[in-house]
Amino acid sequence: MKIGAFILRWRRLLGAIIVAGTVVMAAAGWRIRIGTKFIDFFPRAHRNVELTEQYRGFGGHPTVVVMVTVKHGDIFNYRTLDKLRVLTREIDWLPGVNHMEIFSLASFRVSEMKAVPGGLLLRPFMYPNIPRNAAELSALKKNVMANRGALHHLISADNRSAIVSAEINDQDIDYGEFYRQLRGLVLRNQDANHTIYVSGDPVIRSYAYHYLWAIEAVFVAACLIVILVFYLILGAYSCWWVPLLTGLLSACWGVGFGGLMGYTFDPLMLVVPFILTARNLSHGIQWQRRYYSNLNRLEERTEACVTTAQELFIPGLVAITADVTGIVFMSFSGIPVLDQLARTGTLWLTSGLWTVFIFQPILMSYLEVSHQHRGALAERLYRRLEDLGERVWELPVSPGWGRRLLLGGALMLLLVGALAAMNVPVGYNTPGTPLYRADTRVNLDGVAIARKFPIDEGWVVVTTPAYPDPQSVLSPRVLRMLDRLQTYLLRDSQVRQVISFASIAKGLDQKFDYSYPKFLAIPNSTTLAGNFWAMFRGASAPGEMDDYFSNTIATDACIRIMLGDHSRQTLARLTRRLALFERRYVRSDPALSQVRLNFLGGTAGLYAAANEVLYRTHLLNLAMVLACVLVFSSLLFRSLPAGALFVFSCLLANFTAFIYMRLVGMALTIDTVPVISLAIGLGLDYGIATVSAIQAELAYGYDLDNAIRVALRDAGESVFCTLLVMMGCLMPWLLSPALFHQHMAALLAVLITTNALAGIFILPAMISAARMRFITRGELNEEPVKLSEVTATAG
Numbered sequence: 143m144k145i146g147a148f149i150l151r152w153r154r155l156l157g158a159i160i161v162a163g164t165v166v167m168a169a170a171g172w173r174i175r176i177g178t179k180f181i182d183f184f185p186r187a188h189r190n191v192e193l194t195e196q197y198r199g200f201g202g203h204p205t206v207v208v209m210v211t212v213k214h215g216d217i218f219n220y221r222t223l224d225k226l227r228v229l230t231r232e233i234d235w236l237p238g239v240n241h242m243e244i245f246s247l248a249s250f251r252v253s254e255m256k257a258v259p260g261g262l263l264l265r266p267f268m269y270p271n272i273p274r275n276a277a278e279l280s281a282l283k284k285n286v287m288a289n290r291g292a293l294h295h296l297i298s299a300d301n302r303s304a305i306v307s308a309e310i311n312d313q314d315i316d317y318g319e320f321y322r323q324l325r326g327l328v329l330r331n332q333d334a335n336h337t338i339y340v341s342g343d344p345v346i347r348s349y350a351y352h353y354l355w356a357i358e359a360v361f362v363a364a365c366l367i368v369i370l371v372f373y374l375i376l377g378a379y380s381c382w383w384v385p386l387l388t389g390l391l392s393a394c395w396g397v398g399f400g401g402l403m404g405y406t407f408d409p410l411m412l413v414v415p416f417i418l419t420a421r422n423l424s425h426g427i428q429w430q431r432r433y434y435s436n437l438n439r440l441e442e443r444t445e446a447c448v449t450t451a452q453e454l455f456i457p458g459l460v461a462i463t464a465d466v467t468g469i470v471f472m473s474f475s476g477i478p479v480l481d482q483l484a485r486t487g488t489l490w491l492t493s494g495l496w497t498v499f500i501f502q503p504i505l506m507s508y509l510e511v512s513h514q515h516r517g518a519l520a521e522r523l524y525r526r527l528e529d530l531g532e533r534v535w536e537l538p539v540s541p542g543w544g545r546r547l548l549l550g551g552a553l554m555l556l557l558v559g560a561l562a563a564m565n566v567p568v569g570y571n572t573p574g575t576p577l578y579r580a581d582t583r584v585n586l587d588g589v590a591i592a593r594k595f596p597i598d599e600g601w602v603v604v605t606t607p608a609y610p611d612p613q614s615v616l617s618p619r620v621l622r623m624l625d626r627l628q629t630y631l632l633r634d635s636q637v638r639q640v641i642s643f644a645s646i647a648k649g650l651d652q653k654f655d656y657s658y659p660k661f662l663a664i665p666n667s668t669t670l671a672g673n674f675w676a677m678f679r680g681a682s683a684p685g686e687m688d689d690y691f692s693n694t695i696a697t698d699a700c701i702r703i704m705l706g707d708h709s710r711q712t713l714a715r716l717t718r719r720l721a722l723f724e725r726r727y728v729r730s731d732p733a734l735s736q737v738r739l740n741f742l743g744g745t746a747g748l749y750a751a752a753n754e755v756l757y758r759t760h761l762l763n764l765a766m767v768l769a770c771v772l773v774f775s776s777l778l779f780r781s782l783p784a785g786a787l788f789v790f791s792c793l794l795a796n797f798t799a800f801i802y803m804r805l806v807g808m809a810l811t812i813d814t815v816p817v818i819s820l821a822i823g824l825g826l827d828y829g830i831a832t833v834s835a836i837q838a839e840l841a842y843g844y845d846l847d848n849a850i851r852v853a854l855r856d857a858g859e860s861v862f863c864t865l866l867v868m869m870g871c872l873m874p875w876l877l878s879p880a881l882f883h884q885h886m887a888a889l890l891a892v893l894i895t896t897n898a899l900a901g902i903f904i905l906p907a908m909i910s911a912a913r914m915r916f917i918t919r920g921e922l923n924e925e926p927v928k929l930s931e932v933t934a935t936a937g
Contacts, residue, residue, distance in 0.1 A: 146452030167398025190747035238315035321348035385426030396490025461827030559797020569710030596638035596704030600746030781916030828901030
């Protein structure tokens with residue numbers, strides 16, 4: 143039994159199953175969570191991420207940074223210091239803050255060291271109170287200047303800015319509430335002489351809530367435009383709304399799956415589910431248009447449903463497979479957020495198979511369809527467009543300079559796109575974020591803070607034998623190696639500060655020798671260094687020693703590297719320099735045979751891991767999609783050259799997208815890869831629909847060129863209509879306040895348009911010029927139908 147007849151024969155059972163499943167999934171959709179998990183954006187199996195997870199006590203959580211800057215004078219005045227104390231206290235109230243990891247001049251975690259008879263005294267610089275008189279104020283300033291090296295990441299060199307930094311545990315944080323409280327903190331503490339700046343990954347992730355109302359307005363506008371486009375295309379029929387309903391059903395399946403799996407949805411990624419739904423809407427409108435065409439020809443509703451379902455089920459299956467392959471292989475990246483998107487997107491797109499190609503014919507078999515005549519103005523417009531189409535459809539089948547220019551331009555575009563693909567930038571390239579425009583507050587604040595302070599942190603874990611082994615981290619040789627590493631790293635202008643116990647040991651040696659500068663040196667014995675370590679541990683605040691050692695036997699020590707940004711260039715250079723140092727100064731020294739440098743951890747290490755994985759993931763994704771396109775297209779048309787033809791079309795569209803990325807400076811990042819990967823197979827069904835229509839017309843008895851003309855009149859108009867739907871989905875996002883949405887909408891528009899043009903011009907031109915065997919074998923041996931008959935049939 144043919145698939146169309148099977149669907150209509152069992153329509154009640156199949157319809158009931160689909161409706162029941164949709165209701166269950168829609169109910170599950172209410173369980174989906176809105177928010178962001180920072181760690182989910184990075185590849186779990188990468189050594190950097192594993193290192194960060196293994197040594198969570200050293201940090202690695204996303205950090206919020208608040209900077210207060212005075213417009214006149216310096217920070218050493220009562221009002222500014224009190225404001226710094228208030229900011230430190232209020233940041234402690236933010237959602238998700240790790241209360242033991244708040245650092246500022248007013249924090250109990252920031253102390254000065256002083257040697258006293260019989261021990262070591264660590265005393266906070268300014269806790270719990272600010273200076274009460276001029277003498278205390280002067281003493282504080284002197285202490286800060288004397289400990290400038292240790293406070294470089296908290297007090298600016300010009301003494302006009304100070305920061306408060308705090309680690310955020312983002313496992314279950316409400317970023318909407320986080321942003322509202324942080325914004326209130328800024329507004330309460332700014333005044334005529336004080337400017338407050340905020341930065342850090344939690345700020346970037348929560349900034350979407352600043353524009354949430356605008357993003358929601360864009361979403362609503364896009365929905366209204368899609369409905370309007372549907373009405374303009376199918377409004378002449380009473381059931382023009384059916385594809386909207388089936389698209390909504392597929393959305394219920396996608397959202398419901400996310401709710402069942404307990405996934406968290408980032409509000410900035412709102413464009414992704416919208417595009418997934420738009421793909422199923424496109425399939426729905428193609429099915430509906432073919433149904434009306436068959437209904438006009440057969441004049442019987444059930445037979446038209448059977449015929450349309452039979453004609454489009456297999457091409458629809460291949461088109462959905464192409465869409466799914468563009469996203470399913472993202473799960474191979476090892477990045478949780480991509481894996482969640484791949485799983486959800488796979489079901490979201492696959493659901494179109496039963497909501498569109500099964501449920502839509504079932505629904506239409508019950509609905510009465512009445513054709514409504516167009517108005518006079520609409521009829522004149524339609525006729526003019528039809529006349530224009532008559533001339534346009536001649537381009538692929540007319541030998542001459544036009545077709546040669548068309549094919550030559552496609553080949554040139556492919557070559558230029560290949561060069562752009564090989565040189566596409568990866569990772570972040572600025573101190574701020576490319577998610578928003580450079581003139582937005584989140585980016586301006588990030589740049590302002592980065593000018594004065596290191597805002598990103600990476601760390602190296604030094605693994606050694608336990609104290610008092612000669613190769614323990616407290617031995618003079620290892621401490622000298624760490625001191626040499628610090629000097630070596632500081633030669634890089636983007637490395638602002640390096641913090642390790644080696645620096646503390648040098649300072650303690652000097653403190654216990656009356657602070658004479660000549661005693662600023664590494665302790666000359668393991669025993670002395672061990673004593674310093676014990677004294678520092680006993681005098682430090684709770685948890686402070688955990689920033690340097692992970693245990694009480696000193697086998698794992700942390701070297702903190704404070705960076706000016708986490709751009710791809712900075713992180714790649716840092717990783718290379720660390721590897722070079724390890725090779726030349728650690729592995730080559732037999733006295734350090736048991737010492738291991740493990741890098742790179744912390745937030746900088748997480749971004750470096752993503753940079754290493756993203757380009758490889760994207761290339762793998764593209765290769766797997768192309769392989770699937772080749773296999774399924776070859777099976778559909780029973781020809782390997784047919785598969786190669788669609789691979790060419792897919793490459794052409796994606797390489798054009800790479801050209802756009804190069805022109806606008808868009809890079810592969812943890813934010814853009816999901817949408818770019820989704821776009822790989824997007825719009826390939828345009829070419830499949832056109833080539834399938836050419837085969838069908840050949841079966842009716844037309845010769846090749848006339849079959850292409852007739853097919854383009856029908857399939858070309860259908861492609862144009864579905865293209866309008868996709869553009870209606872995308873164009874409103876160009877008005878979004880998020881630069882990410884603007885770039886993604888433009889990128890998808892470029893890719894879909896290229897796929898559409900390839901499907902209705904380039905592929906037919908190649909088929910006509912090369913007279914490909916997988917097409918021409920469908921020609922009948924009888925006398926071909928005349929062009930006049932083609933025109934009459936079209937009319």
